[in-house]
Amino acid sequence: MKCSTLALALTMQLVALGAVLADQPSADWMPAEKVKQKMMSSGYTSITKLVADDGHWDGEGVKNGQKMKFEVDPKSGDILGEMPD
8 A cells, every 4th residue: 555655646746747847948949038029019919928838839918909819839939829818
């Protein structure tokens, strides 16, 4: 019983560590500040969230007076998709 509890605890720690490491921008990604600047030049008046998620920048902001969600290519800063929030 003691071994299975230890194994479960270790597995949970590894899963948590993997989740933390999976959403980190890599060295070849455009810095978050540059992405924000690019989004502002694309018509956004504010960026309220920008995080690394599943291999791209994931964010929220305001464009044309409407709250939007968007995904951005991590290297080029191009908008991959956007939709009203």
